[in-house]
Amino acid sequence: MKHYILLLLMMAAALASCSSDRFKIDGEIVNLDGPVVRVVFSGDSGIVDERVDVDKKGKFSFQGMSSHPVIVSVMSIRGKSLALMVADGGDHIKVKGDAAKELSIKVKGSKINEEWQLFRDEHAAFYADPNPSRLNAAIEKFVRENPSDMLATVLLMADYCDYSDRDKVVKMMKGIDAKARPESLTQAFPGNPLAYRKNNLPRLMTLMLWKHGAGFEEIKLTGREVLISLWANPQQGREELRTKLRGILEDDENHGLQLIDVLAESDTLQWHKNIAGEEWPHYWAPGGPMEQGIQLLGITSLPWYAVTDSTGLVLYSGPSLDIAVKKIR
Numbered sequence: 001m002k003h004y005i006l007l008l009l010m011m012a013a014a015l016a017s018c019s020s021d022r023f024k025i026d027g028e029i030v031n032l033d034g035p036v037v038r039v040v041f042s043g044d045s046g047i048v049d050e051r052v053d054v055d056k057k058g059k060f061s062f063q064g065m066s067s068h069p070v071i072v073s074v075m076s077i078r079g080k081s082l083a084l085m086v087a088d089g090g091d092h093i094k095v096k097g098d099a100a101k102e103l104s105i106k107v108k109g110s111k112i113n114e115e116w117q118l119f120r121d122e123h124a125a126f127y128a129d130p131n132p133s134r135l136n137a138a139i140e141k142f143v144r145e146n147p148s149d150m151l152a153t154v155l156l157m158a159d160y161c162d163y164s165d166r167d168k169v170v171k172m173m174k175g176i177d178a179k180a181r182p183e184s185l186t187q188a189f190p191g192n193p194l195a196y197r198k199n200n201l202p203r204l205m206t207l208m209l210w211k212h213g214a215g216f217e218e219i220k221l222t223g224r225e226v227l228i229s230l231w232a233n234p235q236q237g238r239e240e241l242r243t244k245l246r247g248i249l250e251d252d253e254n255h256g257l258q259l260i261d262v263l264a265e266s267d268t269l270q271w272h273k274n275i276a277g278e279e280w281p282h283y284w285a286p287g288g289p290m291e292q293g294i295q296l297l298g299i300t301s302l303p304w305y306a307v308t309d310s311t312g313l314v315l316y317s318g319p320s321l322d323i324a325v326k327k328i329r
Contacts, residue, residue, distance in 0.1 A: 036053055039052055049216045067089060203313045204296075217283075231262070
């Protein structure tokens with residue numbers, strides 16, 4: 001009997017531990033572009049990218065699991081970012097608003113989300129401004145003045161837009177107290193997937209991109225040379241580029257070259273037609289905290305090309321495919 005009671009107590013403890021890692025998101029978002037939303041976050045066992053049914057009133061409910069705080073993105077079926085939030089075990093988060101008016105969407109539930117929403121509300125004009133300089137300055141000020149607040153990490157991870165000065169960004173992140181920058185939040189930050197070289201281009205270890213026909217995928221860039229091709233619709237000269245890319249792959253005698261073809265804009269309507277008949281994998285960079293590696297390439301125009309060597313070191317990042325090809329050994 002004692003053994004039976006002990007077993008029950010162990011089972012109850014295990015169930016309690018499991019339930020404490022669960023979080024719940026209840027949403028009500030009108031004017032969605034489809035009958036589902038996507039919930040994306042980096043969980044304990046990898047990337048979670050789950051489709052969640054939405055009723056006619058825009059209501060949906062999602063239960064996830066994480067033993068540490070993580071940044072969760074709620075997206076439309078076409079990949080439009082609707083809401084970002086921090087979720088941890090035991091949290092009950094509520095999301096409400098209009099998908100046609102992104103800034104109208106409010107997030108409630110848990111202290112960190114309430115603080116984040118307050119920051120958004122107080123700086124609404126900065127978030128609406130296409131020029132991110134004012135928002136970046138406000139985030140820099142907050143990080144500088146609140147090093148013990150986890151919101152500093154969240155803002156730098158999710159809302160900050162200027163990674164042109166990598167040393168500056170890394171310094172800001174290191175200036176945040178260790179307890180306020182848990183690894184579960186910073187794992188997608190450039191300091192983790194990237195190793196920095198002073199006065200040089202970064203060393204990219206991984207990229208996190210949305211794969212055509214699938215979901216988010218972590219792409220390892222080490223062990224082989226990589227050619228990254230980024231473009232936007234309409235892709236002028238796509239047929240010519242397609243021919244050049246095929247030629248590059250065919251000339252690669254050892255087949256060690258990896259091609260990463262990335263649509264780098266929000267409009268995906270023409271994407272499916274433009275890539276028809278191309279045999280290599282295609283990816284999409286809708287934007288967000290998991291794509292800091294792309295931001296660190298310093299893209300100023302599209303199309304844009306980058307080449308990394310077998311150690312992940314970026315040998316070239318710029319607008320010329322011809323120069324990129326010359327960097328491929």
